[in-house]
Amino acid sequence: MKFVLLLSLIGFCWAQYDPHTTDGRTAIVHLFEWRWVDIAKECERYLAPKGFGGVQVSPPNENIIINNPSRPWWERYQPISYKICSRSGNENEFKDMVTRCNNVGVRIYVDAVINHMCGEGNGAGTTSTCGSYYNANNREFPSVPYSAWDFNDNKCNRNIKNYNDAYEVRNCRLSGLLDLALEKDYVRTKVAEYMNRLIDIGVAGFRLDASKHMAWRHKGSFGQTS
Numbered sequence: 001m002k003f004v005l006l007l008s009l010i011g012f013c014w015a016q017y018d019p020h021t022t023d024g025r026t027a028i029v030h031l032f033e034w035r036w037v038d039i040a041k042e043c044e045r046y047l048a049p050k051g052f053g054g055v056q057v058s059p060p061n062e063n064i065i066i067n068n069p070s071r072p073w074w075e076r077y078q079p080i081s082y083k084i085c086s087r088s089g090n091e092n093e094f095k096d097m098v099t100r101c102n103n104v105g106v107r108i109y110v111d112a113v114i115n116h117m118c119g120e121g122n123g124a125g126t127t128s129t130c131g132s133y134y135n136a137n138n139r140e141f142p143s144v145p146y147s148a149w150d151f152n153d154n155k156c157n158r159n160i161k162n163y164n165d166a167y168e169v170r171n172c173r174l175s176g177l178l179d180l181a182l183e184k185d186y187v188r189t190k191v192a193e194y195m196n197r198l199i200d201i202g203v204a205g206f207r208l209d210a211s212k213h214m215a216w217r218h219k220g221s222f223g224q225t226s
Contacts, residue, residue, distance in 0.1 A: 020204040022105045025053030033058050033073060036089035036097040039108075043097075048104035055101065056109045056207055060084045060094055061194070062130040062143070064118040077209060078118035078177065081143035082194035085130035098202040107204035114191045115210040116177035117141055117151075139178060150187050152179040170215045182214055 019028070029052055031039050039055055047055065059076045062083040066075040076086060084091040098108050117136075124135035132143040139148035156172035156179075163169055173179050180187050195206065208214075 019054065019107075019109075021053030021107055025051055025105065027052050028054040028056060028109065030056040033076075034088065036093040040097040040100040043101035043106040044104055047101075047106050052106060054107040054109055054204060056111060058086070058088060059111045059113050059209070060086055060088065060198075061113065062086065062128055062132055064122055064134070065127045065129060067127075077113050078122070079113050079116070080118060080128040080134045080141060081130065081132050082190070082197075083130050083132065083143060087129060095201050102202050108202070109205045109207060110198055110203050111209060112195060112198075112206045113209045114180070114194070115182070115208075115213050116174065116179050117146065118178065119176040120173065120178055121176060136178065144190055146180070146187070146190070150181055150184065152181050155181075166215075169213055174210060174213055179213070 019026070021028075029047065031042065034042070034057070036057075039057065043055065059079070061079050062081040062085045063076050064078045064080055066072055066078075071087075084094050088094075089097075101108055118134065120136055122134075122136040124133075124137060124140075126133050128134060130143075132141075134141050134143075139146065139151050139153070141147075152171045156168065158172055159176060160168050160172040160174060171179060180191075182188060182191070198206075
């Protein structure tokens with residue numbers, strides 16, 4: 001049994017060195033905020049012929065729309081749901097991009113926002129990229145669905161004050177973003193469903209946003225990332 005566990009541990013550690021690229025390709029570019037249709041063309045016209053192995057894309061999930069300031073980049077890091085619907089394009093365009101890039105040997109890596117939902121001060125409404133309803137005040141995100149039970153308010157009902165305190169970093173709010181209770185099986189299941197859906201579409205890997213704000217445990221963990 002100890003031997004089997006050792007092999008499992010070695011395999012898990014070694015996985016970080018396998019980026020799932022093809023044909024010995026290792027270079028990955030970050031096409032921040034690009035549209036899916038444009039990334040598909042870039043894979044076919046430039047990245048594949050030049051030997052690139054992959055593209056990191058901006059978060060594809062539905063996010064809140066911020067109008068003051070006007071549509072900043074960071075609105076994409078305030079999820080409303082795990083629907084694939086953003087200003088980069090809809091789900092069909094995302095699937096087409098992944099397929100076309102994979103067909104020419106360029107893999108897609110998703111920036112996954114799983115630590116939190118939108119900011120606590122965003123009120124309620126349907127001002128989101130798919131038009132889904134949310135109520136940040138009540139911690140209601142019915143398109144997932146998440147409720148107040150799924151957040152860390154009972155652990156820490158304020159923003160992070162001391163970044164040298166691991167408890168605060170993991171359980172308090174980062175810049176007001178509603179912190180998900182990732183130790184709960186239900187929350188982890190919804191996150192896993194989102195990531196598995198992306199894998200089924202053909203995504204090769206993930207960059208996990210705000211990973212230092214999550215406590216990584218062996219049981220049921222998603223794996224360590226930076």
